[in-house]
Amino acid sequence: MSKRSGFYPCPAADAAGQQVVSQAGGLLLTETVRVVGLDRALSAALGPYRPRNAVHDPAKIVLDLAVMLGLGGDCLADVALLRAQPGVYGLVASDPTVSRTVDRLAENAPQALAAIHAARAAARGTAWRLAGERAPDHGIDAGRPLVIDVDATLVTAHSDKEGAAPTFKRGFGHHPLWAFVDHGPDGTGEPLSVLLRPGNAGSNTAADHITVLREALRQLPGHRRGTRPGRKILVRADAAGCTHELLDWLVGQRLSYSVGFTLPEHITDELAQVPEQAWQPAYDADGEPRPGAWVLEVTGLLDLRRWPKGMRVIVRRERPHPGAQLRITDADGNRLTAFATNTPPGGPGRQLADLELRHRRRARAEDRIRAAKDTGLTNLPLHDLAQNKIWCAIVALAAELTAWAQLLALTEHPARRWEPKRLRLRLFSVAGRLARSARRTVLHLSAHPPWADLLLRAITALRALPAPG
Secondary structure (H helix, E strand, O other): OOOOOOOOOOOOOOOOOOOEEOOHHHHHHHHHHHHHOHHHHHHHHOHHHOOOOOOOOHHHHHHHHHHHHHOOOOOHHHHHHHHOOHHHHOOOOOHHHHHHHHHHHHHOHHHHHHHHHHHHHHHHHHHHHHHHHHOOOOOOOOOOOEEEEEEEOOEEOOOOOOOOEEOOOOOEEEOOEEEEEEOOOOOOEEEEEEEOOEOOOOOOOHHHHHHHHHHHHHOOOOOOOOOOOOOOEEEEEOHHHOOHHHHHHHHHOOOEEEEEOOOOOOHHHHHHOOOHHHOEEEEOOOOOEEEEEEEEEOHHHOOOOOOOOOOEEEEEEEOOOOOOOOOOOOEOOEEEEEEEEOOOOOOOOOOHHHHHHHHHHHHHHHHHHHHHHHHHHOOOOOOOHHHHHHHHHHHHHHHHHHHHHHHHHOOOOHHHHOOHHHHHHHHHOOOEEEEEEOOEEEEEEOOOOOOHHHHHHHHHHHHOOOOOO
């Protein structure tokens, strides 16, 4: 009588493997660090925070944490994953040394964060220069602007951490505000700045939006302090960004904007008097006319005297999808949403449907926040507010490393748009074996994973780029 073995093989197991690397795909992130010069820039910026006779550079510790988050970690102790594989990740500090470094940076958080942000900006300039025509700022102008999305999210705190407070969703935690640069439909995006706020921080606090946008503009390559970027930069936000103070500041900076707008109650009656032929078909995500959706400019129907000059309001009318609950503001079974913009009419890409589609693509900021939460933002693991501000900066570094790796090494492939979970499953988790011969160390990637060739091509593409210095 044969014994049934089940669906899967049952090989004997031990812990005697030598020179085996379980996260060999992380080489893609470490090569990105080298190519964009982030190691050099961060080492110079954090030099004052290195104790005398210290073995570990604070910059290496910060980068190890960023790589660890990119690989899927979510707390300081997870850096042990890198420590176990020195052949790929080098000398990694012990847990106590990592904790002391974060504490040291948090003791002087404003200056430490400024140093980290300066290094990020320098590396971003290198990454975008190497990307050439694929860079987000390539060929931008008023008609094709660089897009900065501003959005907030809630981060739950499971203990009484400094700065945590009740949230508007009856939870408890923090309410950070982020700014991301959009890479467009062919890519993902990367964070520019973050402001860690208490959970009860207001959604439409103009001062917070201005603070985040100021820091975001400093992160852009070529930015010079005291200059105004102009209309080639577009700021997108939901209705929380539609405040007089924020829009006045954006206009003062000569920035373009596209923000959600709350319609007054009387607009429903006035729209009922508009001839049906005045409504224009809206576009779907592919830029094609979408059945059951229309757009109309209602600037002339509103009293906008208190708003900045040149502001336009565009309304979208559509039939709610099946199962959607109607709201009191929905008229004749149609849902009305609106946004405000200072983009003037005329020229390519400036039809009402084009502007409405451009604003609706602001939803990609939700994708960027989801990616950040998959890269260490889900849980702020430290107690002090200053420590968690350092943690958020490391989260931004991890998200940028992933985005730059895709921008520089995964072009012309669907992996350019993969989110962190898919990258980890398909690329970062590829195993390998270290071999030393003739004074050379070679990492032999496993030949079995379906995406091993893609990983090898990506690493080869990065190593073909000139590294700074």
